[in-house]
Amino acid sequence: MNNVILKVSNLKTYFFTSRGTVKAVDGVDFELRHGECLCLVGESGCGKTVTALSILRLFDSPPGEIVDGQISYDGLNLTNCSSEQLRQIRGKDISMVFQEAQSALNPVLTIGDQIIEQIKLHLPLNYSKAEDRAMTLLEEMGIPSAERVMSYYPHQLSGGMKQRVLIAMGLSCDPQILIADEPTTAVDVTIKAQILDIFRDLKTSRQMSTIFITHDLAVVAEIGDRAVVLYGGKDVETAPVSEIINNPKHPYTSGLIECLPDISKSTGKLASIPGTTPNPLKMPQGCAFHPRCPKAMEICSHQEPLETVISKEHRVNCHLYK
Amino acid sequence: MIKRLQDIIKRASQHLHLNTRLINYYWQRTRRNKLAVAGLAFIVFLVALAIIGPFFTLDPTEANFEEKNMPPAGFVTEQSVYNIETDEVTTKEVHGTWKHPLGTDSKGRDMLAMIVSGARVSLQVGLIATGIAIILGTIIGVLSAYLGGWVDNALMRFTDIMMTFPFFLLLVLIIFIFGSNLAFIVLAIGLTGWTGTARLTRSESLSLRTREFVVAAKALGASDKRVIFRHLIPNVISLIIVIATLSIPGVILAEAALSFIGLGDPMVSSWGIILEAGQHSLNTAWWVAVEPGIMLFLTVLAFNFLGDGLRDAFDPKSNI
Numbered sequence: 001m002n003n004v005i006l007k008v009s010n011l012k013t014y015f016f017t018s019r020g021t022v023k024a025v026d027g028v029d030f031e032l033r034h035g036e037c038l039c040l041v042g043e044s045g046c047g048k049t050v051t052a053l054s055i056l057r058l059f060d061s062p063p064g065e066i067v068d069g070q071i072s073y074d075g076l077n078l079t080n081c082s083s084e085q086l087r088q089i090r091g092k093d094i095s096m097v098f099q100e101a102q103s104a105l106n107p108v109l110t111i112g113d114q115i116i117e118q119i120k121l122h123l124p125l126n127y128s129k130a131e132d133r134a135m136t137l138l139e140e141m142g143i144p145s146a147e148r149v150m151s152y153y154p155h156q157l158s159g160g161m162k163q164r165v166l167i168a169m170g171l172s173c174d175p176q177i178l179i180a181d182e183p184t185t186a187v188d189v190t191i192k193a194q195i196l197d198i199f200r201d202l203k204t205s206r207q208m209s210t211i212f213i214t215h216d217l218a219v220v221a222e223i224g225d226r227a228v229v230l231y232g233g234k235d236v237e238t239a240p241v242s243e244i245i246n247n248p249k250h251p252y253t254s255g256l257i258e259c260l261p262d263i264s265k266s267t268g269k270l271a272s273i274p275g276t277t278p279n280p281l282k283m284p285q286g287c288a289f290h291p292r293c294p295k296a297m298e299i300c301s302h303q304e305p306l307e308t309v310i311s312k313e314h315r316v317n318c319h320l321y322k
Numbered sequence: 323m324i325k326r327l328q329d330i331i332k333r334a335s336q337h338l339h340l341n342t343r344l345i346n347y348y349w350q351r352t353r354r355n356k357l358a359v360a361g362l363a364f365i366v367f368l369v370a371l372a373i374i375g376p377f378f379t380l381d382p383t384e385a386n387f388e389e390k391n392m393p394p395a396g397f398v399t400e401q402s403v404y405n406i407e408t409d410e411v412t413t414k415e416v417h418g419t420w421k422h423p424l425g426t427d428s429k430g431r432d433m434l435a436m437i438v439s440g441a442r443v444s445l446q447v448g449l450i451a452t453g454i455a456i457i458l459g460t461i462i463g464v465l466s467a468y469l470g471g472w473v474d475n476a477l478m479r480f481t482d483i484m485m486t487f488p489f490f491l492l493l494v495l496i497i498f499i500f501g502s503n504l505a506f507i508v509l510a511i512g513l514t515g516w517t518g519t520a521r522l523t524r525s526e527s528l529s530l531r532t533r534e535f536v537v538a539a540k541a542l543g544a545s546d547k548r549v550i551f552r553h554l555i556p557n558v559i560s561l562i563i564v565i566a567t568l569s570i571p572g573v574i575l576a577e578a579a580l581s582f583i584g585l586g587d588p589m590v591s592s593w594g595i596i597l598e599a600g601q602h603s604l605n606t607a608w609w610v611a612v613e614p615g616i617m618l619f620l621t622v623l624a625f626n627f628l629g630d631g632l633r634d635a636f637d638p639k640s641n642i
Binding site for chain 2: 058089
């Protein structure tokens with residue numbers, strides 16, 4: 001159970017813009033274990049997506065650059081391997097599913113073409129074998145009359161279907177790791193439930209290791225094994241999902257959980273964390289969360305908290321737990 | 323081997339089948355523009371004329387001084403005839419005949435045959451030069467947008483220089499150096515006419531490049547070449563079709579203009595060459611200049627109408 005297949009340590013991805021340096025990811029540590037679903041959680045702009053893009057080095061460079069840290073996969077450090085090596089890994093070993101299915105599919109190619117192209121890129125199959133494989137994948141994703149869908153253009157499919165096509169594409173070459181960047185954000189609740197089902201099935205049937213990016217703690221509770229809470233480009237709390245939900249240590253995590261609407265309580269107003277995410281161009285000194293933190297202490301404004309181990313599986317970066 | 327061939331055929335036919343649907347859709351949209359349809363009809367007619375016409379007309383190079391300066395069928399003109407024996411100038415009436423439905427020029431060559439073979443030349447010039455320009459422009463534009471950085475800067479500044487350089491002067495220079503050979507003229511027009519296409523495809527690709535499906539393709543391991551040829555170019559193809567249609571008439575006119583000022587290839591009878599020959603005899607034989615002029619006018623108009631129609635049809639935002 002404890003075999004780590006991807007290890008991200010002290011990852012720092014900065015964007016050097018004309019208005020200053022954006023430290024989008026500023027020291028993120030986590031590890032992905034075989035067969036688990038790891039959730040990256042946080043508000044918009046906390047560095048979730050950039051972390052994921054950094055793993056495959058998919059951000060625009062310039063302005064983006066990985067300035068420090070290591071991403072170890074299969075004996076390779078993905079932060080400094082050649083772009084050709086990385087291209088071989090993309091899609092075949094580590095693949096990614098994007099948030100907006102509408103724009104992540106090429107509007108002028110048919111679904112079949114896009115999946116087949118993807119399969120033939122990495123696997124030594126001829127056209128008809130690749131076609132069969134694509135069809136099987138689509139059926140596996142629960143798409144009815146897959147043969148017909150193969151000849152459709154993206155605009156002819158519904159949002160949920162497109163999202164499934166994207167997942168099928170991501171899985172087409174049996175990757176070791178699947179990174180899903182908010183795959184449930186752009187779809188309605190029923191489709192969301194179906195997509196989550198697919199991910200759960202993947203975990204049981206394929207032993208797939210997944211990095212699931214979301215801002216939705218309900219989704220985390222639904223499918224996650226462990227979760228990493230990000231804030232201001234740093235990981236602030238890492239723990240198994242049940243710990244995160246029932247025993248959050250970091251004030252930010254507790255804040256996020258209090259924000260979840262509870263149907264049994266009718267308090268009228270929804271809870272929220274006061275303030276907004278900090279301006280990435282001028283991050284607060286010390287702990288990035290201290291201006292919004294209800295439990296902020298004097299030390300928080302000038303000293304960055306170090307990692308504290310709560311239990312074997314539970315780590316938190318906060319001055320409260322020294 | 324045979325299996326592979328089957329694969330290819332199956333794939334190609336599948337594409338054809340799928341494309342009919344898309345083509346049908348665009349045809350439905352284009353059809354609503356009557357002028358575009360008329361333009362298309364004229365172009366189809368012209369292409370047919372250029373391909374099969376020469377088999378039915380007289381030899382456009384055959385001179386016959388007995389029948390020089392004959393007006394088109396149904397027209398009558400007066401010709402002055404110099405009688406060498408009596409040293410007198412008399413006028414005689416000349417009636418157009420159906421043997422030369424569009425009349426003859428000052429050397430007695432059949433105008434219909436010349437117009438038909440001129441159509442061939444003009445269309446060749448238009449299509450080949452535009453083809454060269456479009457391919458060059460698309461590659462430069464897409465590369466510029468995709469690679470960005472200093473490549474983008476270098477290519478776009480080069481485009482700027484090409485744009486500011488007086489294009490006609492360049493053509494004249496090339497003809498001066500290499501002689502008036504139609505192949506060189508076509509090449510020269512093609513090699514100078516790509517700048518607008520490059521600009522437009524670049525701006526279109528710039529927005530495409532950041533679209534998620536390009537990032538997604540890269541995330542799944544696509545190489546730069548594949549992203550450019552499979553994802554960027556197919557997405558700008560409708561733009562390219564419109565640019566091509568709208569730039570063909572410009573190219574045809576450029577060749578005609580070169581011919582008109584006497585820089586055309588004297589070995590081929592393009593419309594510009596006929597027009598140039600006709601301008602000297604406007605008093606005696608107006609039809610020699612007017613007929614190729616009308617053809618040029620109609621051809622340019624047809625391509626422009628079609629281009630406009632296609633632009634509206636391909637634009638999802640336009641309401642037609």
